[in-house]
Amino acid sequence: MKYNFPEGFKWGSAVWALGTEGALHKGGRVPTVFDEYYRIAPERFYNQVGPGETLNWYEDYDKYARLAQEISHNSFRTSILWARLMPDGKTVNPEAVEFYRDLFKSFKDRGMELSIVLYWFDMPLHLEEKGGFHSREVVDLFENYCEQCFDLFDDLVDIWYIYNEPIVDVEIKYLNDTCYPNIVDFKMAQQVIYNMVVAHAKGMRAYKKKQRNSKIGSVMNISQPYPRSNHPSDLKAKRNFELLYILCFLDPLYKGEINPEWLQLLEEHNAAPITNEDNIKLIKENKIEDIMGLNIYFPERIKCKEYLINPEAPLTFESFYDHYVMHGRQMNTDRGWEIYPKIMYDTLMWIKEDYGNIETRITENGMGIQDEYRFRDVHGQIQDDYRIDYVKKHLIYAQKAIEDGANLTGYNMWSFIDLWSPSNQFKNCYGFYEYDLQSGEVKKKKSADWFKQITEDNGFNE
Amino acid sequence: MVNNMKYEFPKDFKWGSAVWAQGTEGAFDKDGKAPTVWDEYYRLSPERFYNEIGPSETLNWYEDYDKFAQLAQDIGHNSFRTSILWARLLPDGKNVNQKAVEFYRNMFKSFKDRGMELSIVLYWFDMPLFYEKQGGFTNREVIDPFVYYCEKCFELFDGLVDIWYIYNEPIVDVMFKYQNDMCYPNLLDWNLANNAIYHMVVAHAKVVEKFNKGNYLGKIGSVLNHGHIYPRSQHPADLKAKHTLELMIQLCYEEPLLLGELSEEWLNFVKENGAEIDVREGDVELIANNPIKVLGLNIYSPERVKCLNYQLNPEAPISFDSFSEPYIMHGRQMNSDRGWEIYPKCLYDTLMLMKNKYGNPEMRITENGMGIQDEYRFKNKDGQIQDDYRIDYVKKHLIWAYQAIQDGAKLVGYNMWSFIDLWSPSNQFKNCYGFYEYDLETGETKRKKSADWFEKITSENGFEE
Numbered sequence: 001m002k003y004n005f006p007e008g009f010k011w012g013s014a015v016w017a018l019g020t021e022g023a024l025h026k027g028g029r030v031p032t033v034f035d036e037y038y039r040i041a042p043e044r045f046y047n048q049v050g051p052g053e054t055l056n057w058y059e060d061y062d063k064y065a066r067l068a069q070e071i072s073h074n075s076f077r078t079s080i081l082w083a084r085l086m087p088d089g090k091t092v093n094p095e096a097v098e099f100y101r102d103l104f105k106s107f108k109d110r111g112m113e114l115s116i117v118l119y120w121f122d123m124p125l126h127l128e129e130k131g132g133f134h135s136r137e138v139v140d141l142f143e144n145y146c147e148q149c150f151d152l153f154d155d156l157v158d159i160w161y162i163y164n165e166p167i168v169d170v171e172i173k174y175l176n177d178t179c180y181p182n183i184v185d186f187k188m189a190q191q192v193i194y195n196m197v198v199a200h201a202k203g204m205r206a207y208k209k210k211q212r213n214s215k216i217g218s219v220m221n222i223s224q225p226y227p228r229s230n231h232p233s234d235l236k237a238k239r240n241f242e243l244l245y246i247l248c249f250l251d252p253l254y255k256g257e258i259n260p261e262w263l264q265l266l267e268e269h270n271a272a273p274i275t276n277e278d279n280i281k282l283i284k285e286n287k288i289e290d291i292m293g294l295n296i297y298f299p300e301r302i303k304c305k306e307y308l309i310n311p312e313a314p315l316t317f318e319s320f321y322d323h324y325v326m327h328g329r330q331m332n333t334d335r336g337w338e339i340y341p342k343i344m345y346d347t348l349m350w351i352k353e354d355y356g357n358i359e360t361r362i363t364e365n366g367m368g369i370q371d372e373y374r375f376r377d378v379h380g381q382i383q384d385d386y387r388i389d390y391v392k393k394h395l396i397y398a399q400k401a402i403e404d405g406a407n408l409t410g411y412n413m414w415s416f417i418d419l420w421s422p423s424n425q426f427k428n429c430y431g432f433y434e435y436d437l438q439s440g441e442v443k444k445k446k447s448a449d450w451f452k453q454i455t456e457d458n459g460f461n462e
Numbered sequence: 463m464v465n466n467m468k469y470e471f472p473k474d475f476k477w478g479s480a481v482w483a484q485g486t487e488g489a490f491d492k493d494g495k496a497p498t499v500w501d502e503y504y505r506l507s508p509e510r511f512y513n514e515i516g517p518s519e520t521l522n523w524y525e526d527y528d529k530f531a532q533l534a535q536d537i538g539h540n541s542f543r544t545s546i547l548w549a550r551l552l553p554d555g556k557n558v559n560q561k562a563v564e565f566y567r568n569m570f571k572s573f574k575d576r577g578m579e580l581s582i583v584l585y586w587f588d589m590p591l592f593y594e595k596q597g598g599f600t601n602r603e604v605i606d607p608f609v610y611y612c613e614k615c616f617e618l619f620d621g622l623v624d625i626w627y628i629y630n631e632p633i634v635d636v637m638f639k640y641q642n643d644m645c646y647p648n649l650l651d652w653n654l655a656n657n658a659i660y661h662m663v664v665a666h667a668k669v670v671e672k673f674n675k676g677n678y679l680g681k682i683g684s685v686l687n688h689g690h691i692y693p694r695s696q697h698p699a700d701l702k703a704k705h706t707l708e709l710m711i712q713l714c715y716e717e718p719l720l721l722g723e724l725s726e727e728w729l730n731f732v733k734e735n736g737a738e739i740d741v742r743e744g745d746v747e748l749i750a751n752n753p754i755k756v757l758g759l760n761i762y763s764p765e766r767v768k769c770l771n772y773q774l775n776p777e778a779p780i781s782f783d784s785f786s787e788p789y790i791m792h793g794r795q796m797n798s799d800r801g802w803e804i805y806p807k808c809l810y811d812t813l814m815l816m817k818n819k820y821g822n823p824e825m826r827i828t829e830n831g832m833g834i835q836d837e838y839r840f841k842n843k844d845g846q847i848q849d850d851y852r853i854d855y856v857k858k859h860l861i862w863a864y865q866a867i868q869d870g871a872k873l874v875g876y877n878m879w880s881f882i883d884l885w886s887p888s889n890q891f892k893n894c895y896g897f898y899e900y901d902l903e904t905g906e907t908k909r910k911k912s913a914d915w916f917e918k919i920t921s922e923n924g925f926e927e
Contacts, residue, residue, distance in 0.1 A: 229651075229779065231650060233777040234779070236777075304775060304778045304779075306772075306774065306775060307771075307772035308773045308775050327642060327643055327644045328507070328511065329510065341509075
């Protein structure tokens with residue numbers, strides 16, 4: 001069977017600024033929430049590897065742009081650190097401008113379409129101390145940051161993504177105790193979601209101030225959830241999940257509307273955000289019309305709560321549903337994630353039907369593996385056939401969705417190279433390239449060769 | 463010096479093992495066989511099968527049963543159990559498939575001629591798809607077609623079969639299909655689950671009635687899986703949890719099948735929780751008049767249970783998990799590959815319960831054994847799997863079986879699960895249980911160490927320890 005992709009389909013991969021730049025204290029960069037979290041609780045980081053111990057793209061990005069070119073990438077995604085570009089939150093740092101312009105050019109000049117994320121969990125610490133997105137002041141500063149980025153780099157950037165996985169940002173900081181300020185406060189989290197929606201609209205407003213040559217959107221970690229059964233309580237639980245985890249951002253960002261069911265559900269639990277008419281109007285006028293990035297890894301299977309919750313316990317997302325552990329699911333046991341490639345198809349078709357068939361990109365998809373050196377061959381190359389198999393199976397469903405009319409125009413695997421990740425540091429590695437944190441040595445994995453081939457062939461046989 | 467204890471089993475005690483049709487026949491679409499619920503489940507969700515191995519990728523007994531009957535004889539078996547596929551024998555539910563008759567007759571002869579007592583199961587999770595599409599046993603209308611199928615089997619194979627088992631693990635069948643999302647139609651429905659139980663009980667009585675009226679050779683019974691239930695404590699809430707679990711998964715079949723008593727307590731319990739059971743005129747008498755006196759027991763691990771730790775969400779669908787939860791007892795021994803506790807005394811406790819409460823039917827252990835993943839890890843330099851863990855497991859259970867016999871339980875045979883590694887419904891080839899190793903790639907068959915050991919204890923009718 002031959003899986004051909006449309007002409008001009010983009011192939012590539014992604015990284016993020018905090019996981020690749022290093023240079024925590026160089027060029028005027030100020031600390032982010034992750035630097036602070038590591039300072040306070042280094043033991044909570046896998047092998048105590050903090051955000052400073054990673055690659056050093058601040059110095060040697062060019063080498064990596066060449067490595068991306070070597071495997072024929074025609075697209076690439078990374079991000080800008082607010083804490084580097086504007087150390088005080090509002091004033092542009094010329095050293096950072098130079099770095100980012102050079103970095104972007106390095107990829108662009110090698111023929112890659114470049115996507116840049118503006119906010120990727122990496123709130124500058126001094127702004128988080130003001131409340132992060134819970135603070136209106138920070139929301140306004142964010143608009144200015146976005147505008148400066150557009151003005152400074154639009155000539156080099158093909159696609160702007162304002163956010164990457166905004167719901168994860170809220171979760172890790174205000175619900176799950178996995179990032180500074182390590183707060184568990186459901187109501188506050190909902191206000192942050194709303195404020196981030198407003199900040200997004202303001203970013204869009206700044207974008208539209210001038211004629212730009214790029215496209216703009218955001219990257220959503222969403223996939224079509226599956227209920228355990230058709231029992232009304234399971235269906236309701238699935239709907240709760242959709243509202244709380246997906247539609248809270250997706251609907252205002254892509255439809256220009258706060259989902260009324262979401263608001264009502266929160267009101268029932270005394271957790272609704274404070275809103276105002278001006279902002280509702282702003283959201284309506286500044287929805288995304290260009291493009292949607294989709295980070296898709298595993299399916300969400302949902303059932304109703306088996307047990308009543310303790311009425312005195314703080315609310316969390318899991319107060320509204322349970323995760324359903326389905327018999328016979330396939331697992332990536334290293335990551336504890338289910339593998340179900342059909343989510344690719346189901347999600348793309350859902351976006352096609354419900355969101356006006358907006359242009360979509362798979363901005364992340366991939367497989368994290370622990371202790372990947374286990375899979376080296378005699379020449380020392382990691383034989384990551386599991387990764388090839390994972391990506392291939394997901395691409396097959398992506399291609400089927402395209403055939404059925406989904407407007408998918410590119411696939412960027414997570415990740416280009418093994419890098420520092422916020423939840424597990426270097427524990428689980430995802431890259432086409434292996435990175436040895438001790439020696440700084442970089443080696444192609446087998447999947448890189450395979451991906452180069454399918455990029456050149458714009459598809460594959462299976 | 464310590465004298466070894468000698469465990470000598472009664473004269474004519476039967477030794478052997480078992481397989482099931484769906485896991486050994488292969489040929490899933492040959493000679494007119496209709497699809498079963500497993501074929502359909504695999505068609506819909508191949509990714510939910512371990513390594514995507516479907517029911518068709520298994521042994522090929524449809525062609526080469528004789529070789530395996532020989533292998534059973536090679537290790538001294540004097541008894542064997544397998545099953546008939548309804549979907550093969552009556553592909554349209556009505557007309558007998560002559561090719562299937564020929565196959566089953568030849569296969570049965572192949573074992574019988576080698577001196578083995580033959581037990582045959584009539585229904586083993588393998589509902590023909592077209593009947594499941596009508597609701598399977600949740601639909602009372604499927605009872606008569608099932609009775610018809612059983613009667614055909616009695617007529618066609620009379621004289622070749624020593625023991626007919628109408629069902630194998632009927633509660634597991636219901637859980638797979640209507641509770642646990644482990645088999646097509648993958649439903650979670652309390653009402654359907656309990657209706658299936660009830661209709662299976664009525665169907666069972668009708669089949670026994672036909673068998674008894676027909677003066678067929680052989681005996682009739684059923685195989686029940688009985689994980690003996692132990693409560694965490696004597697706290698009233700734990701005892702209630704234990705009793706409720708018993709009611710839901712054991713008494714619902716054991717009382718009507720063995721005593722002829724449709725459990726009023728069960729009926730009231732499932733109705734109070736929302737099931738609508740239509741007990742029709744004549745059902746109670748039918749059940750009362752047709753209990754069985756031959757029982758197969760599948761025993762692997764105990765069920766430890768405690769009361770729920772939390773209050774149920776009143777909006778959650780009622781399920782078999784709504785009344786108790788598993789108790790993870792400190793210090794329990796585990797078969798970690800299978801995630802099952804190993805507690806050999808549960809075998810004794812079950813046999814004594816059957817003796818004391820259920821009139822001491824003629825009993826056989828129809829399954830007991832140990833599933834191991836990646837068993838090639840245990841090969842010696844000659845390539846033989848050194849499954850001492852299996853020998854140890856079986857031996858310890860046999861010691862408790864021996865003890866139950868001393869205490870009066872009418873246990874007359876032991877068949878290990880399984881004869882050979884085969885396709886299983888919940889894990890395919892992930893966990894292997896056989897006396898014989900089976901290589902799915904090459905089709906190669908090799909004895910494990912346990913086969914040698916079992917051959918010896920069969921010839922000696924016991925062992926020293």
